[in-house]
Amino acid sequence: MLAILRFSRSHYIFAYMFVCSLIPALHAQSTEADIKAKLKNKPFYLRGLWREDKLQFDSEGKLIGNPSTVTFTVCGFDLKSAKLKADKLILEGPRVGLELANDKQKRVPLDSSVHIEIAASPSGDYGSAIDAVFVDGLDKLVPSMPFYWKSYAEKNFLPPSSAPLANSDSPSPSSKPKKITSAITPPKLVSSVEPNYNSVAKDKKYSGTVLINLWVGSDGKISRLSVRRPLGLGMDEDVMAAVARYVFTPAMEDGKPVTFELNVETAFSIQ
The missing domain is CATH 3.30.2420.10 (TonB)
Known part of the structure; x- marks a missing residue:
């Protein structure tokens, strides 16, 4: 305490700013426990509706490569393991299908397993990248759905307060x-x-x-x-x-x- 008090004003301000600049990075760094808590037992879907089961992303969650796409009814994901390595995050779990008979939504595990790799960011925070890869509900997919799903999706996947008053494609x-x-x-x-x-x-x-x-x-x-x-x-x-x-x-x-x-x-x- 006495040593800090002996700093000149400019040195004190520099020391204070240096210490504070470290705090957000330390607090933002993701742990395996954080990632599992975010993804485990949640109804996630692949945001880009990717068909391939092996997917790679950069540190911002941008897809590497150009895989083909498929319908959202076979693009669910159920996390089974999350491994945090020095240079990347590895997520694995079964692809999940969606049954819609009788206007009910039932998630069913499929035989294929999805392997996802996300490159590490300088801060060690994977939160924004994970948000770029997944959505946590069907309502988030509605804006990007093709025309042939719009009418049904707006009526059944959006809350009443969010449903459009009129169909722009009418x-x-x-x-x-x-x-x-x-x-x-x-x-x-x-x-x-x-x-x-x-x-x-x-x-x-x-x-x-x-x-x-x-x-x-x-x-x-x-x-x-x-x-x-x-x-x-x-x-x-x-x-x-x-x-x-x-x-x-x-x-x-x-x-x-x-x-x-x-x-x-x-x-x-x-x-």
């Missing part, structure tokens, strides 16, 4: 499709295609019904496909890919072809 009144009336002959299905189901659904022997909403244009072409009643585990995308190849004759009104809104239900049972 058609203008002048372009809205026709719906069934006595004056309209609905589209007729000319040919259909069987879905090519993914390996996850096959392994789980999944079964159920998917409802897809779409428009059949006045030229018979299909557009604006969207999920209305999903199953999850990638099944919805499998069904949608098949329905997109259906062939219709257009709806008719007063002898003229018109654009028509249609629901297509696909039921299946994988044995």
Whole structure:
């Protein structure tokens, strides 16, 4: 104490600033216990919806490489181990699927294991990098979801206070499709295609019904496909890919072809 009091004012200020500058770094340094407490037993999802099971990130949580993406219904993560090394953090755990039958959200572990490496930052704090790799709820994924999930996701994944008042992708009144009336002959299905189901659904022997909403244009072409009643585990995308190849004759009104809104239900049972 006496030694510090003998410093000149400039030396005292320099010493004080030097000591204080160390405090945030020391307090910010992550430990394995901190990381496990943040990730263990939490419903996390891979923010970038990455398909690959081995992923590398820099110290800011930016992805290294260019892996392909997949639907969010097979992008959950369940932490099993966290190993903090001098130069990186290693996270491992099973990939988790999401079942959505009957509008219920059920997380189910899949057979594949995810291996994640995050490079160490100078401060030793992994918090912001982890936040860049994962989201802790489906509501965080809604803004980046493709059009065909928007309507369902906004209704079922967002709290009522956060749901948009109007869908920005909704058609203008002048372009809205026709719906069934006595004056309209609905589209007729000319040919259909069987879905090519993914390996996850096959392994789980999944079964159920998917409802897809779409428009059949006045030229018979299909557009604006969207999920209305999903199953999850990638099944919805499998069904949608098949329905997109259906062939219709257009709806008719007063002898003229018109654009028509249609629901297509696909039921299946994988044995």
